[in-house]
Amino acid sequence: MKQQREQWSSKLGFLMAAAGSAIGLGAIWKFPYVVGTSGGGAFFLIFLLFTLFIGLPMLLAEFIIGRGSQKDAITAYRTFAPGTRWDLIGIMGIISSCILLAFYSVVGGWIIIYLVEAISGRLSGLDKGEYSHLFNSLIANPTVAVAAQFVFMLITILIVAKGVQKGIERASQIMMPALFIAFIILIIRSLTLSDVGEGIKFFLYPNFSSLSSKAILYALGQSFFALSVGFSVMVTYSSYLSKKENLPKSATIIVIMNIFISLLAGLAIFPAVFSFGFKPAAGPGLLFVVLPAVFDKMPFGMVFLVIFLLLFLFATFTSAFSLLEIIVAAITKGDNTKRKKVTWITGMIIFIIGIPSALSYGVLSDFKIFGKTPFDLSDYLCSNILLPLGALSIAIFTPLKIPRKKLWEEFKAGMTGGRRLFALWFLLIRYIVPIAIIIVFLDVIGVFKW
Ligand code: PHE
Secondary structure, three states: OOOOOOOOOHHHHHHHHHHHHHOHHHHHHHHHHHHHEEEEEEHHHHHHHHHHHHHHHHHHHHHHHHHOOOOOHHHHHHHHHHOOOOOOOHHHHHHHHHHHHHHHHHHHHHHHHHHHHOOOOOOOOOOHHHHHHHHHHEEEEEHHHHHHHHHHHHHHHHHHHHHHHHHHHHHHHHHHHHHHHHHHHHHHHHOOOOOOHHHHHHHOOOHHHHHOOOHHHHHHHHHHHHHHHOOHHHHHHHOOOOOOOOOHHHHHHHHHHHHHHHHHHHHHHHHHHHHHHOOOOOOHHHHHHHHHHHHHOOHHHHHHHHHHHHHHHHHHHHHHHHHHHHHHHHHOOOOOOHHHHHHHHHHHHHHHHHHHOOOOOOOOOOOOOOOOOOOHHHHHHHHHHHHHHHHHHHHHHHHHOOHHHHHHHHHOOOOOOOHHHHHHHHHHHHHHHHHHHHHHHHHOOOOOOO
């Protein structure tokens, strides 16, 4: 018998799960290294503007599509535009989520590797060069990298197969606040190292001469990546939401939390980068190299490092769950009897797709497609092409295919007033968001340079 569609058990549960999807590698791992490679403060400012004026309205649009249809990422588009191919937005979102989760699980694996290293005490007392060397040699080992990626995927599958409500909802409510506290401790240490001024200046002082058109695209991609917007993941999550929930409020809370975590990550990393003499443009290893060095300079540093890595791992899991959930939801179409089987099969396929990415820093480091390793290519494709493209399609779809009355009805649920806010959101989603995304794309392919 077909079971009833699940719902979040509480308001807070939804908020934590959606914030859990948003907050993950994007804000904690990717953000500092992209700031580092894209020139610092100016990038941060552009990222902030994109997050507020493009990411936030997009998040709200996904919420409205999801809650308005109460359907999975493919059926949702069919509900509003029956008999058309707008459902390609959902199909593309699902394929993109597979690609993203495949390389996401590799980085999730790195956190597991670091956790094991930290517990066994091998991360304390090294010098600067040794921290970089350790990272490079750990992730270059094919067995270790693939095994860790497998463990990460396995845990993701086990939880999603169960249905996310009970475990994730409840655990997120404790883990998310704990992550904030762990960051604060880290920042205090980072800001009390010698010579923090340079790091703060690099991170927060906007020097626009260092900003390239590529960096602007990266800032746009980063704002979507960090909010889980563009793949219809948030369509799926909000489809489990009751009609009473105030969507603009939830979207705003998630965006603020996400900006806050990005800010904390930058404040924790950059003072230490400059103070220890690391390079801000070190790339994907930045966090893994700098963090242990900072913790090593604290009393009980390794205990804190283990706690921090655990929370970081958890934040990464809650994002991975959402990436797997969108696929499972679209295939099972709410029929929970199929959930287990579908989760295992799709999870294992994604694990296999991710293996070349796991080997990209070792045996496959010379294997390049379009000049990039499988790891870099998947990241680039998702962050800078698929996410903005998905967001652009959703921004076009929403005002075109959903009647304004229905949009307003979903927008205003749970609040009083809000007409002006709605008009502002509508303006943003209808004109500003699509135009801005198109301009950023055209800028990157060089249309504005002659
Ligand atoms: N927002 C997640 C993170 O920052 C990644 C993600 C992107 C998850 C897109 C779902 C969809 O880690």
